[in-house]
Amino acid sequence: MDKLEKFAADIDKNVDYFKKLLGVGESFDIIFREFKIGRRRAATFSINGMTNDILLTNIYADIMTYHPEELNINTLNKVFYHRLAHSQVKVVDNINDTLTSLLSGELVMFIDEETQAIVIDARSYPIRSPAESTIEKVTRGSHDSFVETIPFNTTLIRRRLRDPNLRCEIVKVGARSKTDVAVCYIRDITNPDLVDTVKDRLNSIEIDGVPMAEKAIEEFIVGGSTWNPLPRVRYTERPDVAVVHLLEGHVCLVVDTSPNVIILPTTFWHHVQHVEEFRQNMTAGTFLRLTRLGAILTALLLPPVWLSLVLQRHLLPETLAFLGPRDPGIIPLGLQFLLAEFGVEMVRMATVHVPSAQSTALGFIGAFMLGEFATKVGLFGNETVFYIAVATVGTFATPSFELAMAVRLLRIALLILVIFFKLPGLLVGLLGAFIILVATKSFGVPYFWPLFPFNFKAMKDVLFRLPLPNKILRPAVLKPQDPDRLEHGPQKPPETDDEKDQ
Amino acid sequence: MSKQHNWKIGWVALLVLSLFALSACGMVQPAKKPEVGPAGKPVEAKPNPPVMERFRPAPTQLYDLEAIAGSLFEGINKGNWPQAESGIANLQTTWEQTKQIVGEKKGVKDADEAIAGLTASVMGKKAVSAYEDLTKFMSSVSDVGKSYKLSPIADIITVGNAIRNVSFYVQDRNWNKAASKAKDLENTWNQAKPSVEQVGVLGSTTTTHSYVKQLKDSVDAESQGAAEEHIANLNESMGLIREYYRGK
Structure with missing residues (x-):
């Protein structure tokens, strides 16, 4: 039987096909059940664990009580319209859709001499309740978050x-x-x-x-x-x-x-905003946003800029001469940064992977391993540990984990360029990063908009947390059908093609 | 505002930012210095060299001066005056060439005065005076080297001077002075180390770091043999660093 074919009127053909396809008897979780509705034979297929047992018992109890004389003709329609009280029930006439429904957890019912099947949505997934998001926490505001269902x-x-x-x-x-x-x-x-x-x-x-x-x-x-x-x-x-x-x-x-x-x-700016900014008043929200932007810039630039300046310290004005390391450590500074990045990533990964009871202890070990002992034995300079720590905090202050990883990768790339080419390497690297930002598009939208191409009004909204009553325009770059957020009278259903022609 | 106009503004902003970054904020002239301070005149002030000149490689003659200074110092330190006299002749010739190339830079005037004193000290076979004049001359050459912003020559010379200081007092067995100079060398090296780090010479910087620490320990222990051995090792590793950067 072809998957796209319609059902046969003979229930045995339909049942045999499904039994072979699904491996009834081979897979323990495919449930096959035969019974009678009036005088007609009927069969159901479902998946163990994906259906609500109580609901199904009620459905079975309801349709099995049919008197044979009530079901002489049009059995499927009578069952569908008069007995299946459940709200999500549909009649399907092809094997493909039926299979998809079954594998999604719905119950499929065949009735002898019918060329359609009844699909009952009595799904009961393994689910969890909406709890607070662990990566988008807020001090105030709703604490529910999406789940897997x-x-x-x-x-x-x-x-x-x-x-x-x-x-x-x-x-x-x-x-x-x-x-x-x-x-x-x-x-x-x-x-x-x-x-x-x-x-x-x-x-x-x-x-x-x-x-x-x-x-x-x-x-x-x-x-x-x-x-x-x-x-x-x-x-x-x-x-x-x-x-x-x-x-x-x-x-x-x-x-x-x-x-x-x-x-x-x-755009880039979507990844540097956090819902917390909108839970505070405008001034505090703007302060949070600018702090966050500063943290991200620090995470990207602090180690490579510092390294490039101390590797060519004569470029620094005398007032900034204090930046140089007091004791640079035996390992070359550039390598120190790369090793520190490697160490921080190791600690981060380990902290994620170990049980939470051990992660605090691991954090301490990591901090001492990287900071205290590395400087005490003279391998690392104090400044290296300090600057990499500040950059790491800046990385963690980035609301988007994906952007934080991208910033970290760019930072490592800049460090490598500085190790090889010093300040010119840094400038070329920054130019390269800028070109990547400008050239990147997300579904046709320039990634660096509104800074590039420049849009003053939108840029203001990006840098400052503006008052919500003033935010009446939707982002122009999305080309919305309705450009502002003001009310425009009662809502109407979409026009059909015929209505459009008139 | 049209989309094309926005792109134009963006590109112009990018161009301005790039030019500003490339100039390394060097367009700004330093503030005028006072003529006198609490203990006399401040250091000689010279205007910044032209922007592009600051990013040129240092002339090879500056590296040669450091190499010749090593040979000259060895002659002074060990009382080998024919070697010292040959060294001073070389130094004068190379310095004249260097002056023509570097022009009027900070340190040139002081170096001229120092080399005159150095020549007189070497000809008069006055070791202490010659050592002090050599140190003063090389400090001035280091000041000249600072004008080449991307070159580590100034640091190489400063570290060289610091090593010569330790060597002089180790040879003299003046351990108090030697310990003080060894501490000074350690500080100088700590400041200079990042400037000389470069892929291709990382091994030499690491070994130099170790030798500086070991030299300090051996001077503290007043062990002349060990100190001389570490100075010899430093001569080699710093020589390798100097040769690596020569002409770059």
Whole structure:
């Protein structure tokens, strides 16, 4: 039987096909059940652990009580319309859709002499409740965050956005995994070309599965060089952040099995903002934002700039002569920085991997290993440890983990250039980094906008946390259909093609 | 504002930033110095050399002067006056060539005065005076070297001077003075080490660092044999560093 074919009227053919395909008897978790509805034979397939047992028991109990004389003709429709009280039930007429539903956790029911199947959504996933995000914490504000279950995540978005124009279109990715990806956008705000581009790229993914969920999806759809270290989409675990971006005209991708929602397109500046800034008043928010920007710049520039200046200290004015190391340590300074970077990364990785009970102890060992002992035995200079520590703190102050990693890689590249070519190497490296920033695009949006190409109004919004009542314009670079955030009368459904013709 | 206009503003900003970075803030002239301070006149002030000149490599003659100074010092220190006289002749010739190349730079006037005193001391076979004049001359040459911002020549000469100081008092067995000079060498080397670090000569900088520490220990222990051995090792490693940078 071809996968695209319709069902046979003979229930045995349908059941045999599904039994062989799913390996009933071989796989312990495929549940097959036969029973009778009136005089008709019926069978169900489901997956153990993915269905709600209590719900199914109620459904079975309900349809098995049919009197035979009630079911002489049109059995499937009678069951569907009169007995299945559950809200999410559908009738499917082809094998392909039925299989996808079954493997998604839905119950599939065959009835003899019927060429359709009933699909009952009685799913019960292994789930966790929305808890506070560990990587996007705030002092004030909501403490819920996305989880691994796609309907929960779309619910968290809809709770904050009761807009009839909010669309969450499902695209299935992966020939085998059939992973659900919800393309969320606001129909009358988001640029339709952007939505089409995203959906086209999702539909053109050819792979068997995407177990790494959002990260794998990103690599397929983002375009451009995959070796570019700059993150061209933003991840968030916070529903309020996702909604803010939807209202600006972005597209959000909610990938099943992942608590990280993809926001696209993004610019560099999206990765340096944090929700905390909007939970404080304007002045405090601006202070936080500028501090954060300073921290990121420090993380990128402090070690290579200091190294380049002390390697050619005669370039320094006399007032900055104090910068030089008092005791540089026996290892060449450039190598000290590379070794320190290596050490910090080792400690960070180890801290992530070990159980939390041991991570504090590991942090202490790492700090003493790198700082105290390395300088005491004369291998490292005190300044090296200090500057790398400041840069590391700056890295951790970066809200986006992806950007923090990119900054770290750029910093190492700059350090290597300085080791080989000193100050000229640093200047060339910075120019190279600038060119990468300017040349990078995220779904057609210049990555360094609004600094490059320059847009004064938008740049002001990037550098300062402006008052929310003044933020009435959506980012122009997204080409939103509705350029401002003011109310424009009652909302209407989209026009059909016929209505447009009239 | 049109999109093209935005791009133009961006490129102009980039150009201005690049020019500013390349000039290394050197467009600014230093503030005028006072004519007299609490203990007399301040150091001689010279205007910054032209921007591009600061980024030229140092003339090879400056490295040659350091090499000749080593040979001359050996003659003075060991009382080998024919070697010293040959050294001073070489030094004068090379210094005249150097002056023509470097022009009017900070340190040239002082070096001229010092080399005159040095010549007289060597001809009069006055070891202490010759050693002091040589140190003064090489300090002035180091000042000349500071005008070449990307070159470590000034540091190489300063470290050379510091090594000669230790060597002079070790030879003299004046251990108090030698210990003080060894401490001075350690500080000088700590300041200069980053400037001479470069891929290709990292091994020599590491060994120099070790020898400086060991020399200090042996001077503190008043061990002349060990100190002389470490000075010989330093001569080799600093010589390698000097040769590496010569002409670069």
